[in-house]
Amino acid sequence: xxxxxxxxxxxxxxxxxxxxxxxxxxxxxxxxxxxxxxxxxxxxxxxxxxxxxxxxxxxxxxxxxxxxxxxxxxxxxxxxxxxxxxxxxxxxxxxxxxxxxxxxxxxxxxxxxxxxxxxxxxxxxxxxxxxxxxxxxxxxxxxxxxxxxxxxxxxxxxxxxxxxxxxxxxxxxxxxxxxxxxxxxxxxxxxxxxxxxxxxxxxxxxxxxxxxxxxxxxxxxxxxxxxxxxxxxxxxxxxxxxxxxxxxxxxxxxxxxxxxxxxxxxxxxxxxxxxxxxxxxxxxxxxxxxxxxxxxxxxxxxxxxxxxxxxxxxxxxxxxxxxxxxxxxxxxxxxxxxxxxxxxxxxxxxxxxxxxxxxxxxxxxxxxxxxxxxxxxxxxxxxxxxxxxxxxxxxxxxxxxxxxxxxxxxxxxxxxx
Amino acid sequence: xxxxxxxxxxxxxxxxxxxxxxxxxxxxxxxxxxxxxxxxxxxxxxxxxxxxxxxxxxxxxxxxxxxxxxxxxxxxxxxxxxxxxxxxxxxxxxxxxxxxxxxxxxxxxxxxxxxxxxxxxxxxxxxxxxxxxxxxxxxxxxxxx
Numbered sequence: 001x002x003x004x005x006x007x008x009x010x011x012x013x014x015x016x017x018x019x020x021x022x023x024x025x026x027x028x029x030x031x032x033x034x035x036x037x038x039x040x041x042x043x044x045x046x047x048x049x050x051x052x053x054x055x056x057x058x059x060x061x062x063x064x065x066x067x068x069x070x071x072x073x074x075x076x077x078x079x080x081x082x083x084x085x086x087x088x089x090x091x092x093x094x095x096x097x098x099x100x101x102x103x104x105x106x107x108x109x110x111x112x113x114x115x116x117x118x119x120x121x122x123x124x125x126x127x128x129x130x131x132x133x134x135x136x137x138x139x140x141x142x143x144x145x146x147x148x149x150x151x152x153x154x155x156x157x158x159x160x161x162x163x164x165x166x167x168x169x170x171x172x173x174x175x176x177x178x179x180x181x182x183x184x185x186x187x188x189x190x191x192x193x194x195x196x197x198x199x200x201x202x203x204x205x206x207x208x209x210x211x212x213x214x215x216x217x218x219x220x221x222x223x224x225x226x227x228x229x230x231x232x233x234x235x236x237x238x239x240x241x242x243x244x245x246x247x248x249x250x251x252x253x254x255x256x257x258x259x260x261x262x263x264x265x266x267x268x269x270x271x272x273x274x275x276x277x278x279x280x281x282x283x284x285x286x287x288x289x290x291x292x293x294x295x296x297x298x299x300x301x302x303x304x305x306x307x308x309x310x311x312x313x314x315x316x317x318x319x320x321x322x323x324x325x326x327x328x329x330x331x332x333x334x335x336x337x338x339x340x341x342x343x344x345x346x347x348x349x350x351x352x353x354x355x356x357x358x359x360x361x362x363x364x365x366x367x368x369x370x371x372x373x374x375x376x377x378x379x380x381x382x383x384x385x386x387x388x389x390x391x392x393x394x395x396x397x398x399x400x401x402x403x404x405x406x407x408x409x410x411x412x413x414x415x416x417x
Numbered sequence: 418x419x420x421x422x423x424x425x426x427x428x429x430x431x432x433x434x435x436x437x438x439x440x441x442x443x444x445x446x447x448x449x450x451x452x453x454x455x456x457x458x459x460x461x462x463x464x465x466x467x468x469x470x471x472x473x474x475x476x477x478x479x480x481x482x483x484x485x486x487x488x489x490x491x492x493x494x495x496x497x498x499x500x501x502x503x504x505x506x507x508x509x510x511x512x513x514x515x516x517x518x519x520x521x522x523x524x525x526x527x528x529x530x531x532x533x534x535x536x537x538x539x540x541x542x543x544x545x546x547x548x549x550x551x552x553x554x555x556x557x558x559x560x561x562x
Contacts, residue, residue: 241430
């Protein structure tokens with residue numbers, strides 16, 4: 001093996017590729033995704049640098065250069081090129097990986113939409129980043145949310161371990177014949193893409209039992225299977241094709257559940273509810289809701305408030321598309337007040353709030369009991385949400401729960417006047 | 418008009434291949450899965466009595482709409498025609514290909530007759546029908562309206 005990988009790392013990679021036991025390593029969130037690509041044995045990846053997703057490019061390039069992964073590594077001219085490359089590679093039967101961040105992701109939007117409407121199970125990493133202008137490298141979720149309506153499955157991860165596991169699950173779900181839709185894995189820029197975690201890499205022998213080979217069936221473009229993809233169909237077909245996608249997205253709920261169940265059985269890591277992570281919510285009067293790494297300060301606040309006797313909890317949303325409506329209703333219906341933390345904003349939305357808040361409000365419309373709802377717009381452009389911030393947000397929400405009414409629906413948390 | 422093309426069968430979402438892929442087409446084969454002819458505003462009508470069989474309409478048609486008949490005429494498969502009018506523009510014989518608003522036809526918008534067959538079976542009726550359409554035409558070969 002080459003010189004780029006340390007002797008210790010080389011030994012561990014040999015073990016997961018040839019043995020039956022998982023190994024523990026230290027690495028960033030993007031490293032974890034690259035190791036998952038090695039285990040999933042991807043065929044083609046297209047790379048174009050942009051931070052904060054870029055770490056996955058570097059680690060994947062190293063794994064290929066050192067012989068741990070045999071894959072075509074194509075350096076694209078720009079992001080639109082990147083997503084076109086994987087779309088076409090996927091059409092000829094290659095398992096593909098791609099990714100970007102912020103405005104880079106949006107430059108590719110035409111190809112991104114074609115990937116889902118042509119129904120190719122591409123898996124992408126979105127290292128969440130604020131949309132320029134003004135320039136900012138920090139996390140904001142508006143980049144990934146731009147594609148919430150076009151048939152991409154969207155999932156937010158919280159740790160490097162979850163990033164690795166979710167990448168393997170994403171291929172399994174995306175390539176299921178009942179789904180055949182792309183998956184976008186969102187990872188908070190800097191807070192997860194660049195922070196080092198201890199995580200475990202499962203052995204490839206077990207991953208192969210979990211993840212069957214990519215099979216496009218009669219849709220594989222090949223000289224022996226002459227088909228035409230994406231023909232001009234206009235109004236005669238488009239309604240039917242959108243309906244087909246709708247069914248696939250709805251099927252994904254069942255397929256996601258099956259995939260997490262099999263992952264627990266074969267790989268041995270059980271995430272419980274695949275769609276949301278409930279944290280001390282069962283008897284909670286006040287529940288905060290959020291996506292991604294904001295979970296850390298909020299969970300810490302939950303623990304300390306619980307120690308003082310406050311009945312508080314946290315619900316972390318993993319899958320945003322398909323949206324976990326049933327779980328949202330189940331976990332939030334019993335609360336007196338709910339506070340949604342949005343690391344994004346939807347200008348001019350129904351209550352001038354964040355996207356997650358607006359969707360959760362909609363999900364609760366038909367619930368038997370509708371809790372009070374507060375929306376915190378926080379952490380924009382990569383500003384940190386600390387434990388103290390989480391405590392303040394809880395105190396505002398606990399106050400509303402005690403009074404039985406909210407004074408301000410949407411709070412721009414920490415905005416300087 | 419008595420001779421109608423059969424309407425194209427439009428599949429349901431369960432019948433379609435995932436993502437709307439279709440079996441590949443041979444060179445010059447028209448796409449039977451998406452004819453597209455319902456989208457046109459103007460329909461070409463051919464005066465076969467004046468046609469000199471020069472083949473320009475057949476050659477220029479961007480949708481390969483014209484079928485060559487056994488006696489060398491060019492019959493438009495109207496289900497595929499998008500109504501662009503190039504055939505009427507390139508036709509070198511006056512008053513031979515005309516483009517007429519779809520709303521002028523009693524057979525209704527989006528329904529298509531077989532012009533050549535109608536002409537073969539009843540030339541006199543076809544001539545009268547053509548002449549009734551000529552004043553309403555938007556494009557007339559050789560001369561512009």
